[in-house]
Amino acid sequence: MADETVLTPDLGFIKSLKGAGAETMKKCYQCATCSVICPLSPDDNPFPRKEMIMAQWGLKDDLANNPDIWLCHNCNDCSKYCPRGAGPGDVLSALRKIAIQENAFPKGLGKILGEPKMIWLALLIPAIIFMIAMKIKTGYFFQIPEGEVVFSKFFPISLVDTIFVPIALLVTISFVVSIGRFWKSLNKNPYKLMASGTILSGLIATIKEIVSHSKFDKCDANKDRVWAHRLVLFGFVGLFITTNWAVFNLYGLNWESPYPLNDPDAVAIFGSEAAAGLYRGVFKLTGNASAAILLIGSIMMFANRVKDKGFSSVSSSFDWTLAIMVFAVCVTGILSEVLRLANAASLAYPMYFAHLIVVFYIIAYLPFSKLAHMVYRTTAITYAKMANRDVV
Ligand code: SF4
Ligand code: SF4
Structure with missing residues (x-):
């Protein structure tokens, strides 16, 4: 039997993400158009599709550790072509804002x-x-x-x-x-x-x-x-x-x-x-x-x-x-x-x-x-x- 992976969504994180400008993230249905369109995304494990589902699931730690959210330059090409208006560029921008707040000292x-x-x-x-x-x-x-x-x-x-x-x-x-x-x-x-x-x-x-x-x-x-x-x-x-x-x-x-x-x-x-x-x-x-x-x-x-x-x-x-x-x-x-x-x-x-x-x-x-x-x-x-x- 395959090992089970238990995901624990952080509901507070989802709420703060929405407050930081990612209100539209729930519209994403994982078509991956954004990852195809993005001119900066690598072929291996491309962004931002995977970040969209991680954000929807409230996987705060995985996103905080993810260097890909910083490889995005917020050009919004992905948001322009997203068929659902999920605003992946804005979601990554909100993730960067939260990463700055989380790492900030104090x-x-x-x-x-x-x-x-x-x-x-x-x-x-x-x-x-x-x-x-x-x-x-x-x-x-x-x-x-x-x-x-x-x-x-x-x-x-x-x-x-x-x-x-x-x-x-x-x-x-x-x-x-x-x-x-x-x-x-x-x-x-x-x-x-x-x-x-x-x-x-x-x-x-x-x-x-x-x-x-x-x-x-x-x-x-x-x-x-x-x-x-x-x-x-x-x-x-x-x-x-x-x-x-x-x-x-x-x-x-x-x-x-x-x-x-x-x-x-x-x-x-x-x-x-x-x-x-x-x-x-x-x-x-x-x-x-x-x-x-x-x-x-x-x-x-x-x-x-x-x-x-x-x-x-x-x-x-x-x-x-x-x-x-x-x-x-x-x-x-x-x-x-x-x-x-x-x-x-x-x-x-x-x-x-x-x-x-x-x-x-x-x-x-x-x-x-x-x-x-x-x-x-x-x-x-x-x-x-x-x-x-x-x-x-
Ligand atoms: S953000 Fe938009 S383009 Fe990207 S996977 Fe979701 S629905 Fe598709
Ligand atoms: S906003 Fe970021 S993820 Fe979207 S196309 Fe531009 S660089 Fe790629």
Whole structure:
């Protein structure tokens, strides 16, 4: 007699999956059209058909261990051709959201921040922290300084360091623990994809793929997502470089924003005002170009989300929050600079304050937000490459 396999559906998991955007999953009748259509699915054990039945049956552990949900790039070709409107692309997207919440450290925080209604609290927390810090440092909760607009007069650089350096460290620790958990679970996946290659070779191949967006280029239904995603990624990378460059300017060159050309220290370092001006110009161009690229990418992201694709595709609050925050960080950053140049103090300082809140939101909640998918996807694709699973 054949061995019996007892499946234990997790009803709570099914409920939370539906709440995360997979309401349509019960419509699936296992025709496998989605697995045939998917341009990224391997021939062996293709996705997303099998994930659809695992989701319907509430097999939480098997899905949590499954690297395939991260090989999907959410192009929604499968949703376009699904004869039942079961939205397999959205189901995989919901599964990724839950995987981020389940692996997040601290786990409870992941669940709380995943709630759309918590966004206001998540924004209020940095506002309160900043005001208390300003009160301690300057004696005022919020005061517009006199004279030329210089942001460090309003929110001293020492406060930026005191708040953001520990936050960056905590985020790093959170990611190390979360990704450690995730890697452990990948090693228990039901398809026994035991990794055989080296992590480094898998990681290098994955980074090349991410930079070129070669997988995205295979999409059909949502092809225009490629450029939005590419621009957002490049914009973030550019701003990351600019931020570290600014830290070098401040602590390496002892030259503080807004970088006056007649600063004797700068002239001593660069030899002349002209050379200092050239250096400053390249630095500013990098920062402004990165912000512009990110802004265009975020507008395209918005447009793609609202565009009628002619098939069932759900954008969850998780996706919308990312699009809104990326857009907000660009707009507040660009307006802060424009208002500073216009010396409109009463508008420039509040705008800069709003910018700091959004920057805090993006950095501090990174391990719990949609942006965390960058780290999870990179990890899962690396694992899949090591296991010869990601062969498309
Ligand atoms: S999700 Fe749609 S296309 Fe895929 S197996 Fe189910 S019914 Fe078929
Ligand atoms: S959304 Fe795209 S990549 Fe993901 S399973 Fe469907 S067709 Fe494949």
